[in-house]
Amino acid sequence: MTDRPRRRWHIAVFLAPAVLVYTAIMIIPLFDTLRLALFNKGDDGAVFVGLRNFATLFGDPNWSRQFWNALINNCWFFVIHMLVQNPIGIALAAILSNPRLRFAGLYRTAIFVPTILSFVIVGFAWKLILSPIWGIAPNMLDAVGLKSLFSPWLGKESSALTTLALISVWQFVGIPMMLIYAALLSIPDEVLEAAECDGITGWAAFWKIKLPLILPSIGIISILTFVANFNAFDLIYAAQGTLAGPDFSSDILGTFLYRTFFGFQLQLGDPYMGSAIASAMFGVILIGVCLYLFGIQTRIRRYQF
Amino acid sequence: MSTARSHPLNTAAAHAALIIYTLIALFPVFVIVVNSFKARKAIFREPLALPDAESFSLIGYQTVMKQGDFFGYFQNSMIVTVVALFFILLFGAMAAFALAEYRFKGNTLMGLYLALGIMIPIRIGTVAILQMMVATGLVNTLWALILVYTAQGLPLAVFILSEFMRQVSDDLKNAGRIDGLSEYAIFFRLVLPLVRPAMATVAVFNMIPIWNDLWFPLILAPAEEVKTLTLGSQVFIGQFVTDWNAVLSALSLAILPVMVLYVIFSRQLIRGITSGAVK
Structure with missing residues (x-):
């Protein structure tokens, strides 16, 4: 403790670069965006307008229709991920975690491939495959006698969003699979052996022993999915363009923000309304994260081995 | 005994599902x-067939x-990814070391502050x-992207690396201090080599997210000479949308580098995820 009175400069030196970059590029712009949401174009530069941008966003029929449309679409996008991506991921992980399974490494590597591809590749690849012009999808359905089921899913208002959500599920199923797989591997053998002695094996062991033990991981995956979904943009932009067509039926908050902030076709971009939408997205994500941290995470029972 | 008998069937079902x-x-x-x-003809006539002598075409x-400067795009993506990774690892490891090693006022608070960015x-x-980029003149430069990705990557990097640095033995560091090493030498010569596996995971x-990002290149660096591969292929495909040969080739060229990276690093990636680095 002899160095007590000396200033420990090295701590500051170690912390400074990270804190500076992080504060300057992430935290300050974040708050600056929230601040910009309270301004609008005036005669000379920006003028403070209080909450009027939000009043426009929620009150003006033109804006509020688009906003609620994007928000509801975004919620549906998230629901599909939760209902399809996570169960498939858990099922694949459960199969893979069997220690006697051969080629497990090979399957794992192959199933993770879509996750590493960019949205541009994924969006265009599926657009081509589902395209009625090329005919891969209708021909494959024809081969199993289901041709009548085919329709240009991406081009129809009723199915475009669901199709895009499923494409996104296809792309990201590897992440829940890996995280659940890791959680399943960390369950000690003694626990499973003890269950086996009590006659609990196979499916029963999965539902009664393993699933409760991996619940915390499922919680983390859910919140990761939530945050990723509510700032998604790339896939819809790559597959459907700025207008998130047909007729805005696949519009989500990310594409709505981009359109408003950057403009499209003849409409000019509006940084102030863009900031208002970004602030609304921030609010949605904050509510979700808080619900998880205080409502779910504290209630999930964790087991220490 | 019953479990033993049903075993081969179960295995077959498992393999079938996975295949x-x-x-x-x-x-x-x-x-x-x-x-x-x-x-072009073969693409439409038999989309699922492998190319043969007759249908093969480049x-x-x-x-x-x-038409597209794919080598230039590739180079831009490479520079942005490598430089941003370098800064994330260097700055992230330094901050993680400060948080893990020293007890000072505001340590926990600083950790929480840096962790905010994981969720937001x-x-x-x-x-x-x-x-800000317009004001500083960084718009349409690779530096804009590098800075943004560095800021984006730091929170998780600090979080993961500080977990690992807490496990480095105190005896080793104290031995270094007795030998007269400065705190900087302890960090660079003793601690950094020991957390290399965690650095690789980070x-x-x-x-992958940096390489694949479309949002920031689109907004901060859309000019031709600083386009990344992801944005470059997006724009190229948009222009050649009816030229199926060109679109498919551009997609394949965009897939290639990621696949190469994946083959090289997949073991590291999977070990990283399964070792519980993200909890």
Whole structure:
């Protein structure tokens, strides 16, 4: 403790670069965006307008229709991920975690491939495959006698969003699979052996022993999915363009923000309304994260081995 | 005994399920790459056939090479990814070391402050980031992207690396101090080499999202000479949307570098995820 009175400069030196970059590029712009949401174009530069941008966003029929449309679409996008991506991921992980399974490494590597591809590749690849012009999808359905089921899913208002959500599920199923797989591997053998002695094996062991033990991981995956979904943009932009067509039926908050902030076709971009939408997205994500941290995470029972 | 008898059947079902899903996962990549080597007629007549002597054609690749500067895009992506990773690892490890090693006022608070960014996406601040880049003249430079990705990657890097640095033995560091090493030497010569596996994990986690990002290149660096591969192929495909040979070849060229990286790093990536680095 002899160095007590000396200033420990090295701590500051170690912390400074990270804190500076992080504060300057992430935290300050974040708050600056929230601040910009309270301004609008005036005669000379920006003028403070209080909450009027939000009043426009929620009150003006033109804006509020688009906003609620994007928000509801975004919620549906998230629901599909939760209902399809996570169960498939858990099922694949459960199969893979069997220690006697051969080629497990090979399957794992192959199933993770879509996750590493960019949205541009994924969006265009599926657009081509589902395209009625090329005919891969209708021909494959024809081969199993289901041709009548085919329709240009991406081009129809009723199915475009669901199709895009499923494409996104296809792309990201590897992440829940890996995280659940890791959680399943960390369950000690003694626990499973003890269950086996009590006659609990196979499916029963999965539902009664393993699933409760991996619940915390499922919680983390859910919140990761939530945050990723509510700032998604790339896939819809790559597959459907700025207008998130047909007729805005696949519009989500990310594409709505981009359109408003950057403009499209003849409409000019509006940084102030863009900031208002970004602030609304921030609010949605904050509510979700808080619900998880205080409502779910504290209630999930964790087991220490 | 009953479990032993049902075992082969169970195994077969498991393999069947995994094979079906593997096919679903790889099928689109397969279709794109295979058809990029075929002449236009063959693409439409037999989309699922492998290219043979008659249908083989490189016309799509020729168009891509002539019309798009894919080597330039690739170079830009490479520079942005490598430099951003370097800063994330260096700055992240330094901050993680400060948080893990020293007890000072505000340590926990600083840790929480840096962890905020794990949950809040940096995209929310895009409007102000663009204004700042315009004001500083960094718009349409690779530095704009490098800075943004560094800021985006730091929170998780600090979080993961500080977990690992807490496990480095105190005896080793104290021995170094007795030998008269400065705190900087302890960090660079003793601690950094020991956390290399964790650094590799952080690098792999950050590499893919940076390489694949479309949002920030689109907004901060859309000019031709600083386009990344992701944005470059997006724009190229948008322009050549009716030239199927060119589109398929451009997609294949965009897939290639990621696949190469994945083959090199997949073991590291999977070990990173399964070792519980993200908890």
